[in-house]
Amino acid sequence: MSLNEALSTEVTQENYEDVLRTLSQASVDRHFDAFADIPWDDEDFQVRQDDERWVLPAAVDPLGGHEWYLKQPLERQIEIGLWRQANILKVGLQFENVLIRSIMQYVFALPNGSVEYRYLMHEATEECHHTQMFQEVVNRIGADVDGMPMLVTRYPVVFFLGVLAGEEPIDHTQKSIFRAGAELPPVLSRVMEIHIAEEARHISFAHEAVRLRAPHLSRKARHITAALLPLIMRFLGDAILVPPKAFRDRFDIPDHVMKELYWQAPESRERLRDLFADVRMLAEDSGLMTPVSRRLWRWCKIDGRPSRFRSEPAVVFRRAA
Numbered sequence: 001m002s003l004n005e006a007l008s009t010e011v012t013q014e015n016y017e018d019v020l021r022t023l024s025q026a027s028v029d030r031h032f033d034a035f036a037d038i039p040w041d042d043e044d045f046q047v048r049q050d051d052e053r054w055v056l057p058a059a060v061d062p063l064g065g066h067e068w069y070l071k072q073p074l075e076r077q078i079e080i081g082l083w084r085q086a087n088i089l090k091v092g093l094q095f096e097n098v099l100i101r102s103i104m105q106y107v108f109a110l111p112n113g114s115v116e117y118r119y120l121m122h123e124a125t126e127e128c129h130h131t132q133m134f135q136e137v138v139n140r141i142g143a144d145v146d147g148m149p150m151l152v153t154r155y156p157v158v159f160f161l162g163v164l165a166g167e168e169p170i171d172h173t174q175k176s177i178f179r180a181g182a183e184l185p186p187v188l189s190r191v192m193e194i195h196i197a198e199e200a201r202h203i204s205f206a207h208e209a210v211r212l213r214a215p216h217l218s219r220k221a222r223h224i225t226a227a228l229l230p231l232i233m234r235f236l237g238d239a240i241l242v243p244p245k246a247f248r249d250r251f252d253i254p255d256h257v258m259k260e261l262y263w264q265a266p267e268s269r270e271r272l273r274d275l276f277a278d279v280r281m282l283a284e285d286s287g288l289m290t291p292v293s294r295r296l297w298r299w300c301k302i303d304g305r306p307s308r309f310r311s312e313p314a315v316v317f318r319r320a321a
Contacts, residue, residue, distance in 0.1 A: 020118070027119075049078065062261040161228070165233045170240060174192045
């Protein structure tokens with residue numbers, strides 16, 4: 001059974017395991033090494049403080065298109081862009097560090113022969129490489145970024161939803177950057193290419209794990225999980241995408257600019273909603289979109305039309321096409 005065929009069927013234990021076998025084989029057939037598949041020593045992969053390709057892309061990053069940022073000298077725009085990209089990568093590697101530890105805890109008691117065990121070990125291996133390549137870029141940028149604090153949970157469905165809350169915003173943002181045609185520094189472009197390729201498998205697994213388990217939750221557990229879902233998405237989405245106070249202080253960004261960008265302006269609110277279109281689709285498909293949770297999605301300002309299929313381009317990119 002192909003992966004597309006498996007994903008189009010109702011999730012049972014049998015086809016869930018088929019999906020995991022397909023994903024595991026894909027990890028064998030196509031995988032990357034952080035220090036073998038990125039030419040770190042090539043001249044074009046060096047981080048330069050005068051490289052205009054580090055200017056934040058206006059079509060994707062809210063700050064990159066703001067009048068305040070565009071009025072800054074080019075050198076300042078590059079410096080801000082370097083810091084911003086470094087902190088996003090730092091947040092990404094911190095989240096994946098917690099995810100790796102959580103995977104190790106989750107698989108500890110899985111039975112012999114478990115297809116979940118094999119796939120999750122592939123995922124943990126790939127996430128280790130992601131943390132290495134993200135940290136290497138942060139080191140080469142040289143910005144002393146802190147990233148963010150993280151939380152982890154022991155409950156399977158909530159755990160997998162937390163995985164998506166950490167992976168979906170970064171994955172969506174990186175795909176949007178490529179779709180917008182932004183010219184990137186080669187080192188950043190290559191890291192993002194590898195991350196997108198392997199995260200597609202990780203996100204597919206988390207979606208299928210939720211689709212398998214959520215329908216079998218008790219009524220009380222389903223309603224609690226449905227209510228937690230938009231809160232988790234918004235909390236971790238903000239932790240990943242909203243620049244920390246250290247960033248605002250370092251570059252003396254006015255408070256009104258930050259409030260407008262995250263997330264008062266209509267364009268920024270649309271970007272925020274677009275980040276979670278795939279998760280809204282998952283909530284609808286798995287019975288986690290209840291009347292109460294629907295109101296919480298709206299309260300969190302991340303409601304809207306769910307995706308029709310995984311990784312459906314945002315409206316702005318469909319219009320451009």
